[in-house]
Amino acid sequence: MNILLALAGVVIKELYRRKDFYVLFVLTALITLLLGSVSFFDDKRIIRYLKEICLLLIWISSLVIAILTAGRQIPSEKESRTIFPLLAKPVSRAQMILGKFLGCWFACGFALLVFYLFFIVLSGTHDHEFSMLTCLKALWLHWMCLAIIIAMALLGSILFASVSANATIIFITAIGILLVGGHLNTAAVDLTEPTQSIVTALYYAIPHLEWFDVRDLVVHDRNIVQFLPILGATAYAGVYTTLLLGLTVRLFKRKNLV
Amino acid sequence: MSRLLLMLLWVTAFTLATCLAPSFIKLHSESSTSILVLLMGDSRQMFAGQFFAKADAYFHNGNYPSIFDHQGPKESHMTEQAEVGREHKDDDNDEHAKTFTGDAPKDWIERFGRNFIYKQHSHLENEDVREILPWLKLATEMDPHQVTVYVTAAYWLRVRLHKPDEAEKFLREGLRDNRDSPEILFELGTIYYQDRHDDLVSRNLWLEARKKWLAQKDTVKKTNELVFMRILGSLAKLAEKQGHTDEEIQYLEELKQISPNSDAIEILIQSARKSASQKK
Numbered sequence: 001m002n003i004l005l006a007l008a009g010v011v012i013k014e015l016y017r018r019k020d021f022y023v024l025f026v027l028t029a030l031i032t033l034l035l036g037s038v039s040f041f042d043d044k045r046i047i048r049y050l051k052e053i054c055l056l057l058i059w060i061s062s063l064v065i066a067i068l069t070a071g072r073q074i075p076s077e078k079e080s081r082t083i084f085p086l087l088a089k090p091v092s093r094a095q096m097i098l099g100k101f102l103g104c105w106f107a108c109g110f111a112l113l114v115f116y117l118f119f120i121v122l123s124g125t126h127d128h129e130f131s132m133l134t135c136l137k138a139l140w141l142h143w144m145c146l147a148i149i150i151a152m153a154l155l156g157s158i159l160f161a162s163v164s165a166n167a168t169i170i171f172i173t174a175i176g177i178l179l180v181g182g183h184l185n186t187a188a189v190d191l192t193e194p195t196q197s198i199v200t201a202l203y204y205a206i207p208h209l210e211w212f213d214v215r216d217l218v219v220h221d222r223n224i225v226q227f228l229p230i231l232g233a234t235a236y237a238g239v240y241t242t243l244l245l246g247l248t249v250r251l252f253k254r255k256n257l258v
Numbered sequence: 259m260s261r262l263l264l265m266l267l268w269v270t271a272f273t274l275a276t277c278l279a280p281s282f283i284k285l286h287s288e289s290s291t292s293i294l295v296l297l298m299g300d301s302r303q304m305f306a307g308q309f310f311a312k313a314d315a316y317f318h319n320g321n322y323p324s325i326f327d328h329q330g331p332k333e334s335h336m337t338e339q340a341e342v343g344r345e346h347k348d349d350d351n352d353e354h355a356k357t358f359t360g361d362a363p364k365d366w367i368e369r370f371g372r373n374f375i376y377k378q379h380s381h382l383e384n385e386d387v388r389e390i391l392p393w394l395k396l397a398t399e400m401d402p403h404q405v406t407v408y409v410t411a412a413y414w415l416r417v418r419l420h421k422p423d424e425a426e427k428f429l430r431e432g433l434r435d436n437r438d439s440p441e442i443l444f445e446l447g448t449i450y451y452q453d454r455h456d457d458l459v460s461r462n463l464w465l466e467a468r469k470k471w472l473a474q475k476d477t478v479k480k481t482n483e484l485v486f487m488r489i490l491g492s493l494a495k496l497a498e499k500q501g502h503t504d505e506e507i508q509y510l511e512e513l514k515q516i517s518p519n520s521d522a523i524e525i526l527i528q529s530a531r532k533s534a535s536q537k538k
Contacts, residue, residue, distance in 0.1 A: 040391050040392045040395050041388075041391050041395070041411075041415060041419075041421065041424045041428070042421075042424060043388050043391065043419070043421075045385075045388060046388050046389060046391060046392060047389075048316060048389040049389070049392040049393065141374075180326075182367075182368070182371055183324060183326035185364055185365060185367070185368065186326045186327070186364075187326055203367070204367070208367060208371065210371065210374075211370070211371050211373075211374050212374075213374075214374050216320040216321075216375070216376065217320070217374070217375075217376060219320060220316075220319045220320035220376065222319065222320065222376045224376060225373060225374055226373065229370065229373035229374065232370065232373075233374070
């Protein structure tokens with residue numbers, strides 16, 4: 001466990017040393033505050049559009065941070081050749097992957113906390129009916145979603161040759177699942193065979209990231225998500241993350257690092 | 259000599275500046291508009307449609323059928339209320355409500371996913387309706403020829419938010435881009451009638467709206483008969499209020515020809531004739 005935490009600590013340090021997080025946070029805050037200064041029909045109490053845009057920017061920023069941080073872990077260790085002394089110490093390849101995953105996940109969790117803190121301050125000052133509980137549930141689900149995405153990016157970093165290719169593919173996959181993942185079963189109905197079977201199989205195989213995106217509920221103050229479904233979604237994220245990490249470890253063990 | 263030359267140069271520069279400044283200002287304003295057109299082209303209309311749908315989604319508290327749902331909403335309550343002029347009463351059994359509550363989930367993934375989405379059919383209450391306004395404004399920025407958007411925004415500004423000044427300002431913006439729109443003129447007239455209690459201006463606006471509607475092509479007329487009925491109904495009501503019975507009967511006769519409820523209009527005509535004969 002100490003090895004995992006030590007490896008995770010290095011990744012967390014890397015996040016606050018790099019400028020990605022700061023740039024994205026400043027951009028999110030700047031765009032949101034700029035849009036907040038716009039007055040529509042001389043009504044200062046209009047807030048939902050601002051909450052929606054702020055949450056959209058938070059999601060985009062978190063995806064960028066998660067994918068880029070996770071995607072460059074193994075390639076950068078290989079490129080700087082620090083992977084060899086690291087593995088020469090009593091650190092197994094599985095521990096290395098798990099440590100990197102935990103580091104990325106905790107770092108993203110920290111970044112999310114800062115982003116959501118800004119969102120809470122923004123909403124709290126403008127919206128008197130703002131529900132903190134809904135926001136905290138959204139934050140938790142968002143973090144669980146990032147666990148799957150980070151695991152996907154780590155797997156991608158073993159499979160794909162370059163960091164940019166991996167980041168692009170994972171980004172498109174994640175956005176694709178978030179946008180259409182939940183509708184594949186509906187879309188499959190109108191298709192002909194064998195496309196119908198392929199799309200249906202895809203529907204059951206992909207991790208349903210759209211469950212974790214409850215932005216609409218936060219924007220429209222609908223505190224409808226109960227704790228049991230949140231628990232279910234957390235377990236679902238746990239299963240997918242374990243599967244993806246297991247596959248990553250398996251592939252990484254077989255990979256020739258020289 | 260050099261001073262004279264400098265003076266001459268200064269005068270030339272000043273004259274040139276006064277001549278060219280208006281042209282440059284005009285050029286600048288034209289180019290800023292055309293940049294949007296140049297960058298987005300006809301896709302602006304698509305975005306305008308998306309923003310309008312977004313406003314409707316907000317009106318339904320974030321619950322809105324996706325493009326994958328087989329039946330999108332055939333009519334929008336947000337627009338319907340603005341067009342008919344009275345509020346729709348929620349009934350979860352009507353067809354419109356069913357498009358929002360959706361069909362039964364097809365599998366366990368969809369069933370579990372329903373825990374994280376709002377699937378009730380509800381509308382924004384009271385002044386919360388203000389939340390739809392930014393999207394309506396954006397829709398008109400993208401496509402200033404969407405008359406329905408101006409009318410819808412003005413209706414909610416006037417009725418729920420009690421902002422007739424803002425509603426009028428927005429409608430006049432719309433009128434600049436849609437000079438021949440009977441819908442906008444009618445809504446402007448309604449502001450003057452209901453909020454400003456200025457019968458004269460509202461009558462003139464409604465008469466202008468009637469004129470614009472009659473000047474439309476027959477194909478267009480068929481698509482917006484509802485607004486013509488509302489114009490004639492309002493003009494008849496105003497004529498009755500002012501005691502102009504002949505005028506009232508004339509508008510009611512016109513209304514009878516297109517109204518699906520001609521029997522009820524006939525009763526109103528008979529009643530107007532009776533009161534006219536009693537006066538004589």
